[in-house]
Amino acid sequence: MRPTARRVGVVPICLSALLAAGAAFAQAKPVKVGLSSAFSGHVGFIGADARRGIELAIEELKTANTAVAYELSIADDECTPAGGATAFRRLMDVQQVDVIIGSGCSGATLGGMPTLMDGKLSAVTYGSTNPKITEGAGVGGNPYMWRMNLNDTIIGETFAAFIAKDGVKSAHILAVNNDFGRGAAGVYQALLPKNDVKVNGADFFSQGASDLRALISKIAARSPDAILLFGEPPDCALMARQKREMNLKAKIFSRGGCYTDESLKLMGDPRLGDGLTEAAYWARTPDQPMVEAYRKRHGDYPPYNAALAYYAMMTVDQAVRKAGPSRDGITKGLAQVDWKSAIGPIKFDANHQARPDLFMVRIENGEQKVIETISNAR
């Protein structure tokens, strides 16, 4: 019975996709894509970066997918739950978008999620790391929320094994006190002991903290083999400089952007980062044409927010190709996406979680070097 049912189900979907694609082509009405991210306040760069990535993708799609044109609208969600609810609502009802990319922040994504149900509108996040998003999406209850980026649990399993393999016997966790840092700390406190790495302790610092030296002094006194740093590029840069100042020997493993160009630039001397290893859900690998394209447009390598948003846009395009450009079509299309992107396969599971590749990046001579690309596909 089951194969039949499936076959029966596929036909109308394909039909509607064809119809939808045809209709869109006939009207030449652009598909409206909304970006919800922070555009103001202290984390406003997240939105600005993502916008550039999406704009680049839309530009490229102009030639690649002639069936539809894309038009971008943005809304500022201020990285807060309330802001997320308002921004999603604004994109959905005022801008009347067909799909939302975002938010880049977990809090805003969580706040916006329930809104999606009202408009039967799908949203694809490219950077939120909170595991609760996956728990609540797909079979978790919300059929409209999708996550393209790896979450911390998936990354953690791979990274913990890698750290153990690197000869680390004891580690201390130093994390930013937000959803990302707290979530990551929880994951590694559970996973590292399973890989026979002892966790000496975990300390948290406030977002935007200017000085980590007091914390590093404390950690250094316990002389762990490694420090696991979960923070943003400025935090990494501080860590690198203060590590030099204090002549600290521990290896550094990081998540959150310590390997990025921005982080290296903030160190002053990029070689301060030498030896640092980061498990990244995006890295500059040679087989990604978007890197050079971005550099041509903006003069700089893309930040990971820009790159991930770029791939999120490409994923949306895949969904449109599958089932048409309407809200309904994109939702159905996302479920079918099975796309081999330059950062690995993108295919959403029952909880709407995709599993692209994980990149192990190490800083050598002040340069980032991808030492391993690990597939997470099951």
Place this chain on the structure above:
Amino acid sequence: MAATLRNDAPLLALLAAAAILPFVAPSPYYLSIGINTLIIVCLAVAFDLVVGRVGALSFAQPVFFGFGAYVAALIATTFGAGFWVEALVAAVGGFALSVAIGIPAFRLSLHSFAIGTLGFATIAQLVAQNWMSVTGGPLCITGIPRAQIGLPFAQFTPRTLTEQYFLILAIAALTVFVVRQLIGRRIGLAFSAVRDDPTLAASQGIRPLSIRLSAFGAAAALSAIAGVFTAHFQGVVCPDSVATSYTVMLLIVAFVGGRGSLRGVLAAAIIFGVAPQLLRVADEWRLAIFGALLLVTVLTVPDGIERIFQLIERALGLGGRNLVPAAIATGPAAIPAEPAPATTQAPVPVEVPVGEALPGGALQVTGLRKTYGGVTAVNDLDFEVKAGELVSLIGPNGSGKSTTLDCISGLSPFDAGTIVLDGQNISGWSPARLAKAGLVRTFQATRVYTTLTPRENLVVAALGRAPTLYEWRQYARSRGATPGLDARIDDILGRLGLAAMRDRPTGELSYGQRKLVQFAASVIVPPRILLLDEPLAGVNPTIGNIFKQQIVAFNRRGLTIVLVEHNLEVVVDVSHRLIVLDRGTKIAEGDPRTVMAQAHVQEAYLGR
């Protein structure tokens, strides 16, 4: 009834307009702006109860909002007891939390109070951020279901945006209603009294802490209920909900609206709820423009929107209500001239006003000593005042007269000694307790409630003197007419020549007139013993004469009076007995003329 309707008409019109919004809004997005605006309305109106009505700049308001949100989130995601239980737990818990924060915080001076509450708010945020097992920390509490509202006939779950909108509109209406009820009743007078002058309030029997806590607590409970709604509306509660950044918004709304002005705050809440959304067209400059607009507003219209309302009213000829009440409290001290003590004015009738003086008033002060900063202000002072006596304390500056009054009236703790009133040891009693026991004082630097009218000043004074239980029962009553009391108030104001001033803000009265209001407040409920601190200082002779006549008249009816006064002519004229202080000790005591004739008194006091 008609008057109530007229006063409520603008509010009802606003409510009606708000109720229409879902049916005219071009898209649900505007409803979501409406919902966010209504949340701000709830918080701002409640906040103004604290900052505008009792004059305490609190940074802790978001704590209670966040508390309500977390309560709702925890209940809804664990055992799901429904909206009413959540609201009740949030309101009662918010109230209790506010009392726990308020009791220490209100011990601080008002500047420190602001920073102290900022400290509490920061700690609350740290708790929300780091108490992972309960709040989930930065990982938030997610998956909060829609509110389950049990109604008598059905279970209602607001799902659509319109239903959510009406729910928060109902909560906002409730908030405005509760706040209006509070300020429209006699407790509203007590709020103003405590804001204008907490020391005076305490010395009239009103406990500033209780009054402030009731405003603080009511605001906390109301904010917590708004928090319950927000938790269900957003479906997620994060430490941001407790963040002090909300306070910035609330402060801005309260001040741009005009503190203590409900309509101003409502208008500002609506403007600041909507404006940042409208400014979204300006994208990245949005917040900078928002700040710039705010700065320009504050610099050009410092009295806020309330001032604009007043100007419009004046232009329309509707200026019947009290204008500029808030400006008097904070603005430059510009006191309009008192009418010249016209030479044609008939002398004030000298009769004892209303009320029977209480019997008793015998005061014994033994071994009183007070030192501060190494200076001994009062040194082993003994004296006695018999019931019905009029005793004057005189002495050169710095001899300890005012300090003695401060010690007796409970304003200033003392190092040693006992004070006994009618056989009861009253040492260490609070000013409020003393006032309720019938020991009342006036102040040399005139103290009145400047934003209240003379009539209201006297109502507050009368309430404060009542037993606590009765006092609080009275607070629940309307502030309009006060049958029984009004006749007495009219009588005494008439006798003091203040009838025409009865319903003007006392801040508009001249210095001398305010001094008379202060006196009237001290005797509106006749005390057992009245301590007068330099009633004649700085007043013109006409008002000085009124004081002299009233002091004598009250004393003849049996009121015990202790008078501190420099005007020796008057002192010698009216007193039964003089007590002369010099450098904190008693140097002479007895019949006025005998005492004044003593050489060492003349030496110490008159320098001859």
Place this chain on the structure above:
Amino acid sequence: MELLLNQLINGLTAGSEYALIAAGLALIFGVLEVVNFAHGEFYMLSSYYLYLLMTRYNLPYVVAVPLVIVAMILSGVIFYYLVIRRVLSRSWQLQLIATLALSIVMVNTAIVLSGPVPKYLESPLNSQIVQIGMASISVQRLVVLAATAISFATLYAVLKYTRIGKAMRAVAQNREAAAAVGISVEKVGLATVVAGCALAGVAGALISPLYTIHPGMAALVIIKAFAAVIVGGFGNVTGAVLAAFLIGLLEALVTTVLPSEYADAFVFGGMILVLLVRPHGLFGRVARS
């Protein structure tokens, strides 16, 4: 032992940062009774001045630093005439809102103009490390400590011995009396605001090379500076400076022995306790009224 020495150094550096900001806050509050909520943003502003001078105009660090102080003095003048002078005779709550609004404007303008992405400036002193006992420390950190000490010595001498310093103290104690003896409250106000901004300038020019420069950099610092001003006794500059170092050391100590995320709770809990026991702060002076 090494840990203790390290934490002492850390506490003192953090204390310097808080103290330079708190001193300006306390000065402006003490003399003009204005609570300047935008004060932290002047610290941010001076850091961006330094960034601009060193990257746009390629000036060496030692040349840029004095220019930053000059720029901050000019900024103080503008700030005074644009905002402070207009609210000087208003209620303290209104002053608070006005400076709060300015702070919103400054932070968000910085975000738009410079981008919210943090910047880093390499000071040549930052990469020179010296060994003190068992602790190693960058020369920049030592310069911060020394410059803080020099700043406060200068401030103290100005307040104590110069004509304008006396005038500042006079206005602080009794504004009307100051006007009566011919002290221009306007000029003293200007001098006070400029001095406060210059101190923030010292902080920005010297401390920012240790960390990173971003529009929100003052947010976490200013709140500690406020705590220092309160604990030190409103408007008492010396008290605020001492309290700032106390807070810096307390933080370093708490971080060492307890989970670091609760360090702030100790700072603010301590502040509330101090206020309850001594409502005028640790070093507040109360004249006999």
Place this chain on the structure above:
Amino acid sequence: MAGEPVLQLQDVHAGYGEIRILKGVSFAIEPGTVTSVIGANGAGKSTLLKTIFGMVQASDGAIRLDGRDVTGLKSEERLQRGIAIVPQGRCNFPLMSVQENLELGAFIRRDGDIKADIEAMYGLFSSLDAKRKVIAGNLSGGEQQMLEIAMALMTRPRVMLLDEPSLGLSPRMLDYVFSSIRDLARGHGTAILMVEQNAVQALRISDRGIVIELGRVSHQGSGVEMLSEPDVRRAYLGLPADRNAP
């Protein structure tokens, strides 16, 4: 005693914002004389002094010092030209010593005689001499009043404005302050314009009295005349209209 007026007011109007307090005040005072301004609370007496000193700007009319118009000048400039004020209430620097207060009294001066003048003040007010190092906040009320007058004198004023110098003083202190004021005028040639609620005693030591009513001068004359003027006696002095009545 007669001579050219040192201070002259001509139709002076002033107020705060929209509220007009002075509505056309004119009078003149001469060097070495004491003039008392009396009137009801809020009649505009304090505003009058502040307007003369420049703390409140006159909206209309002219104020002349030694014949020269000072109406548009700032307070500091008026102080330079010889108008000093002792405002109502405490007007010293409570945390500074008596010596420092006196030095600040000479804030606008840059000459070398300041030290000598301070010594002269200690001679004039001997109770301050023993308390040079005591902070002003710890002086008694009368001593503070003396200090404030001494501070005002440090500018060697031509005209000194005193707002309620007797406020809160005991009779003994009050006598002392009033006699000092009289001596200052006689001895130094300083013209003194003083606002007093304690009108009877003020007029007794005054050469002239001025009554301000609703922002205008309603009566003026010599101190003795004022004390016997029936209207003034009844309305402002609290005395029977007929000075011979019991």
